Amino acid sequence: IDMDAPPTTTGWSKQTAQFAANRDALPALLHQIRLRNLSGAILIDPAGLAVRKRQALLEPVKTMLQADPLKPRCLGITGLGLIEMVRARIHPSLPELLNAPHGRALAALRTVLAQHPTATQLRCGLALLGALEADPQAVADCMRLRGKPFTLKLDPSLPDLAWIPQSND
Template identity: 55%
Template sequence: MTARILAASAPGEIRIAVTDGAGLRDYALWRPGWPDGVGDLHRGRAGARLTAMGGTFIDLADGTSGFLPDSAAPGPLAEGDPVLVRIVRAPQDGKGARLTATGLSLPEGQSLAGPPTLLARGPTPLEALATAWPDAPILIDDAALAARLPAGLRPRMQRERHAFDAETEAACAALAEPSIVLPGGMRATITPTPALVAIDMDGGTASSDRRTKQTAQFAANRDALPALLHQIRLRNLSGAIVIDVAGLAIRKRPALHETIEAALARDPLRPRFLGFSALGLAEIMRPRIRPPLHALLADAPGRMLRMLDTWSRQVTGQPGRAPGLRVGADLARALDHDPGAVADAAQLSGHQPAWRLDPSLSPLSWTLDHG
């Protein structure tokens, strides 16, 4: 089966899955009301230079800022200098956007004179996947989505009642879980931390294998690692990643080097395998560009969008007045920021969402309001 790009619409969010006969090949979330900024072109203004960090903070539009390393700057910058920059890494983990100023040119009719301004948006996650999979048709389940995409993609679009089938729904839902089922009965548990992502692999059927223990454990890890490393891509885990393989003696682990390298070579971000540490942990460095999936699902926008999706599904087809929502402070702010998501929920459900702030609720919690 040739690859297909499936775009399933929900309030304020489009889930994008690339599938073929082998299953789920790529995955991304697109939130039109919360663009991550990757690829955006800005007219910025140089702020403070931090010699110790080897770069300069650049003031961007809407009062935000980003960091421009000296290696990506057009030359020495004095505070207040205008500079054309592009965002190459989204803000994440409490750090601002990463910028570059190399290889850029001003759009026609624009000037560097003036305050910090957003000059052009970068590609959306759907556009990025359409570029990565140029021959794949794009299946959508919401006609309004076509208006949000470049005209050049429209010939590839096909309208379906449901973009995701049951198998794709299940595979995408599993990406939200920290535990992964791997070939051979093995499992892996993912634990993100501020400094790194730790992954622990647990043995499965290798324990009942009639071969010697180390031979069986090596084969089990070798067969399971490609699936695990593909999950890293699907979940967009990034930065420092350490993997504790299952049950294999430390001295035997370097023999897995070729398996890991071959699997990582299929990742378009080209992660680097740094080898095994003295503790036997496989060390991988994967570029940070867009926020990882677990962060998108856990932040206030993600919780708000899950709430609207759940509410919409519950009230669709319900006669009369639908129950409203009582929300915590962070969810209330997210709702105010994203009126498009609220409009989507109304269009999809046939009911206008109504909400009110409930100070008694924790910031990211909500409940139905039947009052």
């Protein structure tokens, strides 16, 4: 994760201002890591600090990591000055969930709801149809919210996670 520092307008020296900017950004960064369930080896590149100044960020990082239920470990500073940490992988990350068949199926339903109000049929690739059939409540909720039903149909000519809305106009 590459952190960027804003221009210094505080009247402090450049190093002091960049240290403060990095220190102040770390709580939000670590919160986002937790929200997105990022796991495994994580490297953080603080903005514009000499390697020896980066050492001073270790204690605040270690303190902030204590609030994380997965108890990540801060391993120190690498030779290149990167803060190295490891966070246990228990669940898939947000990008993995969104790109998995179920995530793609839910995205299709959101798009049908928002952009295809007259669709009467949703032609689906095999994996997408399987994901939709595995979550009948999501399909029922989509139909209820749009105020009219639609049918799901397997289209073997489509890629696994593709879909096409159709209207019988």
